[in-house]
Amino acid sequence: PPLIGIRAAAKTYETQTGAVRALDGVDLDIADGEFVSIVGPSGCGKSTLLRMLAGLDPCEEGELTLEGRRIDGPSRDVGVVFQAANLLPWLTVRQNIELPARVGGRQGRGTVRVDDLLAMTGLADFGERYPYELSGGMQQRAGICRALVRDPRTLLMDEPFGALDALTRERMNLELQRIWQANGKTVILITHSISEAIFLADRVVVMSARPGRVLCDLKVDIPRPRG
Numbered sequence: 268p269p270l271i272g273i274r275a276a277a278k279t280y281e282t283q284t285g286a287v288r289a290l291d292g293v294d295l296d297i298a299d300g301e302f303v304s305i306v307g308p309s310g311c312g313k314s315t316l317l318r319m320l321a322g323l324d325p326c327e328e329g330e331l332t333l334e335g336r337r338i339d340g341p342s343r344d345v346g347v348v349f350q351a352a353n354l355l356p357w358l359t360v361r362q363n364i365e366l367p368a369r370v371g372g373r374q375g376r377g378t379v380r381v382d383d384l385l386a387m388t389g390l391a392d393f394g395e396r397y398p399y400e401l402s403g404g405m406q407q408r409a410g411i412c413r414a415l416v417r418d419p420r421t422l423l424m425d426e427p428f429g430a431l432d433a434l435t436r437e438r439m440n441l442e443l444q445r446i447w448q449a450n451g452k453t454v455i456l457i458t459h460s461i462s463e464a465i466f467l468a469d470r471v472v473v474m475s476a477r478p479g480r481v482l483c484d485l486k487v488d489i490p491r492p493r494g
């Protein structure tokens with residue numbers, strides 16, 4: 268079976284002004300080790316799909332599976348990164364990164380050494396600092412460390428660098444690619460940049476405007492720089 272299976276996934280939000288059909292039957296299989304970018308216009312349901320995959324939002328129609336098992340809540344085998352790292356300001360960078368490992372106990376796939384994560388993301392000298400002492404890009408890198416600390420097989424990212432300036436964003440993308448290549452993770456990345464999607468991923472899923480459906484699913488086969 269695929270690592271992640273998405274079968275006829277649909278979602279309707281009930282709002283005060285009526286029902287909003289956010290997703291309208293999405294089918295995707297994602298294999299272990301793939302780097303998939305999801306692009307599409309604002310409102311086509313990308314974040315909804317990602318939240319459901321993260322187990323943060325229930326899938327009431329259709330079925331989502333992780334390693335053949337129905338997704339019914341957050342999993343220690345899935346790391347999630349959003350646009351803002353939302354680090355806890357009263358904890359050091361190291362303590363923020365360690366938090367999921369502490370909360371989740373030591374069972375499961377185990378944990379990655381925080382020093383290794385800090386080194387991998389160029390934060391080796393910043394573990395004992397507080398979030399406000401770091402730039403925006405560095406805070407996002409700390410957020411990525413936090414998402415990786417329980418050594419999840421899958422990394423879900425929703426516009427992780429969307430709030431950063433263009434140059435920082437470019438550097439972060441190279442770093443993300445390096446992390447992917449070095450660790451064999453499955454990565455699903457939501458971005459509004461089609462060029463970024465093609466540059467980074469080996470597969471680009473384009474979703475269409477409301478209600479969300481898959482418009483096309485492209486295999487990217489271009490030579491890429493090696494990290």
Ligand code: ADP
Pocket residue numbers: 280281282287288289307308309310311312313314315316477
């Ligand atoms: P995207 O990430 O592609 O911009 P979203 O998944 O955020 O799309 O949203 C898809 C649709 O669902 C949009 O029309 C949005 O307004 C609506 N929507 C998203 N979240 C909620 C919510 N919590 N309540 C009501 N409507 C929502």
Ligand code: ADP
Pocket residue numbers: 389400401402403404405406435438
């Ligand atoms: P980023 O690309 O992560 O946003 P910057 O371009 O702001 O980082 O900074 C580049 C480098 O400058 C960092 O990797 C770090 O070594 C150093 N730096 C940035 N902000 C700070 C800070 N608040 N305190 C100390 N060093 C910093």
